[in-house]
Amino acid sequence: MKHVDVVVIGGGQSGLAAAGALREQGVTPVVLEASGQAAGSWPDFYDSLTLFSPARFSSLPGLPFGGDGDRYPHRDEVVAYLAHYADHLGVEIRTRARVEAVESDSGGFIVRTNDGRVITAAGVVAATGAFANPLRPTFPGQEGFTGELLHVADYRSPKPYAGKRVVIVGGGNSAVQVGYELADAAEVTLASRAPIYLLPQVREGKDIHHWLTSTGFDQLPPQWLVHVVGGTLVLDAGRYRRALESASLKRRPMFTALDGDAVAWADGTREAVDVVLLATGYRPSLEYLRPLGALDADGAPLHSGGISTTHPGLVYLGLEFQRSFASNTLRGVGRDADYVIPPLAAHVRKAPAAAGL
Structure with missing residues (x-):
């Protein structure tokens, strides 16, 4: 058994931002990453993914992204940047160390990993994001649907869908970006409850x-945006609008059911489809906190701005809308780290040291 100041669970952008902020506070973290590299979910995203923010606005604290600041970095560039950032931090990062459970201890927390290791810590940062927990809603008639029902987390490239009829459920950035790409190879319809903004x-x-940065808009709480707009905003350089206006990419109100080899649209028509692809988002991947009692009945963390309301010494990073609509992005997670890490560091400094082997 080993004792450390803070265990950071997750070695992606959120975990690395946490580790950097802890180091600045003079606290020694150990980062536990389930995969084989400190890049979080980025290596598993679809092949064509590019950032929606330019490189100059997509850096973690203390290390600029580099290169042309106006370009939109590709997925693989982000993976390389995060690996560079991990090396730059100079903190202990253990890969292939999946956390199975976090439990309460008189001196803080007990962290158990899949290889049987046990670590005690005065503090824990839960920074595992949500990619491992895609939201897969169910639909009437789903059990009898004869086509493929997939989540965008399963999507990599258009090649397997060439010539097929595809309905993408969702109206956010991922739905539109994947739909636009697929439309060159397949017949694609976006199905969403609200119009695409x-x-x-x-x-x-x-x-x-x-403009988001210079006006301070980027740091505003997200609730008012949903209230004013009524849906998800999709960033567009003009190509998505042209595709939708020309009907090369179609959008229809959400279907009411799956029906054999088809979807049943709200207007009563029925359309045969080969694939229904869910771009329905993700939910926090935090089941390892269940033994701690830090989650609600739906698995959502009980917190205020990323600081646990149930356990002193437990904080979160990378939650969607944690403190702003940029909270789970490269450009936003550093600000949230600056908010949750100082009180965590103060808690750790006050905690009694625990002896360990």
């Missing part, structure tokens, strides 16, 4: 993230 990527010659 396209936000111009560039205004007055500058990327929208320049």
